Amino acid sequence: MIRKGFVFVILLMGSAAVGQTAVSPPGSVPHAPQGRPLAAGTQAGSTFHAAPTRPSAPATVRENPKGPANAATGCVGSGCDEEPQHITVVNPPPQPAPVPVWPWHARISWAADLVLVLLAYAALLMGLSLLRKIEQQSKYCEEAAAAAAESAQAVMLQVKSMVEAERPWILVDVEPDRAAENGFLVTATNRGRSPARIEAADDAVAFAANEAGLKEHPEFGESKPFVPLILLPGERTVIKEFSRGDVNELCGSEERLKKVEDWEERIYLYGRIEYRDLISPRDEQTHESTWCCWYIHGRQKSGLVTAGPRAYHAHS
Numbered sequence: 001m002i003r004k005g006f007v008f009v010i011l012l013m014g015s016a017a018v019g020q021t022a023v024s025p026p027g028s029v030p031h032a033p034q035g036r037p038l039a040a041g042t043q044a045g046s047t048f049h050a051a052p053t054r055p056s057a058p059a060t061v062r063e064n065p066k067g068p069a070n071a072a073t074g075c076v077g078s079g080c081d082e083e084p085q086h087i088t089v090v091n092p093p094p095q096p097a098p099v100p101v102w103p104w105h106a107r108i109s110w111a112a113d114l115v116l117v118l119l120a121y122a123a124l125l126m127g128l129s130l131l132r133k134i135e136q137q138s139k140y141c142e143e144a145a146a147a148a149a150e151s152a153q154a155v156m157l158q159v160k161s162m163v164e165a166e167r168p169w170i171l172v173d174v175e176p177d178r179a180a181e182n183g184f185l186v187t188a189t190n191r192g193r194s195p196a197r198i199e200a201a202d203d204a205v206a207f208a209a210n211e212a213g214l215k216e217h218p219e220f221g222e223s224k225p226f227v228p229l230i231l232l233p234g235e236r237t238v239i240k241e242f243s244r245g246d247v248n249e250l251c252g253s254e255e256r257l258k259k260v261e262d263w264e265e266r267i268y269l270y271g272r273i274e275y276r277d278l279i280s281p282r283d284e285q286t287h288e289s290t291w292c293c294w295y296i297h298g299r300q301k302s303g304l305v306t307a308g309p310r311a312y313h314a315h316s
Contacts, residue, residue: 167277168196168233169315172291174304183243184304186293188273189236196231196275199286200224201239203271205250210266217311218270218290231275242269242295244302260297267295269304270312290314 169192177183186203190196202220231237250267251257259265270292276285292308306313 163280166193166279167287168192168194168231168275170196170198170231170273170275170287170289171315172239172271172273172289173236174293174306177241177243180243182245182302183241185238186240186242186269186271186291187236188231188239188289190231190233192277193233194277194279195233196277196287198226198229198231198237198273198275200226200274201271203240203269206268206270207256207260207265208268209264211268211307211309214268214309214312216309218272218292220272239273240269240271242304244297247295247297247302263297267297268308269293269295270308288314288316 168190170188171191173187173189175185175187177185188198188201200223202223204218204220206214208214229237247260247267248257251260256265260267270290272288272290274286274288277287278285290312292306292312293304294307296303296305
């Protein structure tokens with residue numbers, strides 16, 4: 001299609017040149033028609049005007065025995081010559097110099113126009129080619145950006161998984177207290193691969209007939225003062241101590257104690273631990289672990305086991 005456009009431009013400029021050649025410029029001298037000779041005594045390019053003769057008034061002709069008389073000279077007879085006719089020659093006005101059919105300045109102007117058209121056509125082709133290249137380059141950039149975004153997302157997921165694998169995890173366990181009879185220890189252990197800084201630890205007590213009687217989410221009162229401490233991987237610390245002797249104080253009355261001894265009500269101990277890690281970003285360093293235990297009151301022996309709904313055993 002580009003070649004067809006170029007040929008069309010060339011044909012258009014050629015037809016314009018032919019039109020200028022066929023038209024004669026104004027001011028050219030027309031040629032005399034063929035087959036007609038010029039008048040005698042005239043030259044080509046000259047114009048002769050004959051002096052007009054005035055019609056004479058009718059006069060009375062009288063016969064003269066000696067012959068006709070000449071009116072101008074008064075000569076009578078045949079010897080008088082007739083007066084010759086006067087002819088006046090008028091020089092033609094100066095004619096301008098003949099102009100060539102296609103002058104040089106017109107040729108130069110046509111050539112300049114042709115060069116400009118060719119240059120404009122070439123610039124148009126180069127512009128279209130450049131636009132195509134820019135469009136292709138834009139597509140390549142978009143594809144590269146999409147691939148880079150996918151790669152970055154994959155790297156972020158990988159980094160996040162590595163951070164999750166290397167972060168500390170605080171888990172809560174219950175173990176018997178060997179120093180006290182029917183006593184128990186609630187301990188927090190760092191099961192992760194990096195140190196953890198425990199910032200706070202809260203706990204509460206609830207009385208319910210079973211787990212279904214507990215609230216959907218654990219509720220805590222005011223946070224108790226806690227001295228921050230750092231747990232290295234594998235270390236543990238005691239966050240709460242509980243024994244059989246604490247039951248009377250928790251029940252507060254003989255009636256509730258009787259219900260606990262008859263298993264009409266159960267004692268649930270629950271709590272939470274807030275801690276930070278040292279490798280995650282600042283806004284993701286805070287974590288929380290919740291725990292819940294059921295105190296079993298026997299006739300002589302007591303027990304403390306992990307129990308409670310799933311919301312009471314969450315880790316973040």
